[in-house]
Amino acid sequence: xxxxxxxxxxxxxxxxxxxxxxxxxxxxxxxxxxxxxxxxxxxxxxxxxxxxxxxxxxxxxxxxxxxxxxxxxxxxxxxxxxxxxxxxxxxxxxxxxxxxxxxxxxxxxxxxxxxxxxxxxxxxxxxxxxxxxxxxxxxxxxxxxxxxxxxxxxxxxxxxxxxxxxxxx
Numbered sequence: 001x002x003x004x005x006x007x008x009x010x011x012x013x014x015x016x017x018x019x020x021x022x023x024x025x026x027x028x029x030x031x032x033x034x035x036x037x038x039x040x041x042x043x044x045x046x047x048x049x050x051x052x053x054x055x056x057x058x059x060x061x062x063x064x065x066x067x068x069x070x071x072x073x074x075x076x077x078x079x080x081x082x083x084x085x086x087x088x089x090x091x092x093x094x095x096x097x098x099x100x101x102x103x104x105x106x107x108x109x110x111x112x113x114x115x116x117x118x119x120x121x122x123x124x125x126x127x128x129x130x131x132x133x134x135x136x137x138x139x140x141x142x143x144x145x146x147x148x149x150x151x152x153x154x155x156x157x158x159x160x161x162x163x164x165x166x167x168x169x
Contacts, residue, residue, distance in 0.1 A: 009067040016102050019050050025106060034086030035071060037145045038127055044110045046071065048103035054082065057128055059105035064094040087131055090139035
């Protein structure tokens, strides 16, 4: 498998171009730890579609500053203004407008699985509902995850060809 790594300022416009050309979805391996504990750096993949209607709880790929893109969850929507927060961030938030949203996540390929956890599925909806309400203790849960869970069960990068993932979306 050939792995191509591009800076976000080159990669994200290509994602948008693919979607604008009519690709039903774009899949890529996530980078960074801001969506922990559900998405791990270089291990998990995300499937994105054109944004459409954006609601609180959606995971979106958005430009929060010029050429600075994040894959985070919408925690507040006020008209066209969005407040975003990564699941792995205990405090930090970003803001953007709905026009800055490049794509919306519809599924996640976690832990090398070939079948997506769809955002409409019971598992992802339950994770999201619980995690969004865990804000007061999220910091402690993340610390335990990093210091205990990952020591016992390291997040292994599994070789999975993202171009071979079946489109069960």
